[in-house]
Amino acid sequence: MKTKFKSLLAVIALLLAVCLSFSSCDAVLDEFMGVVGDYIPLDDNGNNETNNETNNETNNETNNETNNETNNETNNETNNENDSTNTDGNGSGTGGNSGNSVVNGSLGESAETEFDYSAIPAYKGNPYVVVNNNNPFFKKSDLVTESYETYNALDSLGRCTSAVACIGKELLPTEDRGNISSVKPTGWIQAQYSCINGGILYNRCHLIAFQLTGENANRENLVTGTRYMNEAMIPLENMVADYIKEETENHVMYRVTPIFVGSELLCRGVLVEAYSVEDEGEEICFNLFLYNVQPGVILDYATGASYAENEGEETPDCKYILNTSNKKIHSATCGNAATIGANNRQESNDDIQDLLDEGYTKAGCCNPT
Amino acid sequence: MKKITVAVVLDDNEGMLLFGKRQSKDRVMIAEFVSSVGEENIYVSPFSKRIFENYVSVTYADNPIEACVDGGACFIENMPLSPYVDSIETLIIYRWNRLYHSDVKFDLNPEKSGFKLESVSEFQGSSHDRITKEIYRK
Structure with a gap:
């Protein structure tokens, strides 16, 4: 009996060793190959099913600082509310399916495999936060040197999913910008506040700016964004536009993904990734999350409604x-x-x-x- | 003490760099700088090699301000100027007249550092509609 038991234990140990050995090999192989992404099951909307299962529905309260009870300071927007970020179903979303992430022109050393909104700290005064050590999530196979632009389909709630382009001089606009006021993106509940320069809360924010691809009133390329977020997007677009105008034979991979939580209609922010292809990111390489917030205004991300923070109080000390x-x-x-x-x-x-x-x-x- | 010319280029928020990269560049602006100070007088760091690659007489040095000889000119993108303010006789500030993000900003206030604005001019760049050139002298 004891012998049989020992034999059984030996067999189990052997099987365990073989399993561990294989998984270890996989890990080594993955590291060697630079495979940093795992298959993420997507639902019909292109959302991460795994994350959807854990959505915390109690926490769609509205403002940009909806602390959950654990009140983790660095994470107070998103704990327990794993988002359904728009990793689009066409494989051009942020990370996700297996592939090689670009890391400073090399491959396979990425700290992260895909965008994780739960890791984004609460807004603390800076309009953006660096993601993945500033390395975009592009896979090696994404990096091409022929210009194109893709605006992915709206999801079932009518929300923008993502836009990606390989920007070259061919895509730069040759005509003046047109009128885009006919488009009302999800969350479009316009409001005015005296604390905002110009007074208007929301802009129709191009995912890929007009100055980069000349795209006008395309519903798949326009999200509701605060003036504050829009102002933070423009400097990034300026950098890319300048680069294309200076390095006229070069291209920049550029992808903008609005990040929605659950079924909210107003995005929490946009993930902006850019990488200059021919010089392997030497001049353009960033991966930033820009907060869709407006200082002085509380936003209801579920609907896009808003109200003033400290209403009736607090005016600046100076003009x-x-x-x-x-x-x-x-x-x-x-x-x-x-x-x-x-x-x-x-x-x-x-x-x-x-x-x-x-x-x-x-x-x-x-x-x- | 040697007296040198130093040029920088700034955005609307006095920004110089973002994540260790230049905010922008402009071929016409570099050509204007080279033309105004003389190619053989220019000292830059290896960081700036890409924007001066067409000018073979430019001298590269890890610290171009220290390497620059009396009467020479530096184009500085990625180092502070305040430690060298006594050596700088002429300060040229190019302005993009555009907004970029930045995490490194210009560390001198020309007027508080003893410079007087001598001239302001504008020109069209290769990728910037309007570049301003300010020349300050002590």
């Missing part, structure tokens, strides 16, 4: 923030004013004409009045 170095006048509520270094920053309540007479000019980003 303008001056950049004493480049002689620009920013509105006191301008997000860019917050980035002016202390040495060059000066608050002012002077009349704007007096400032103009002193040689200052209005900053184009906020056009203070």
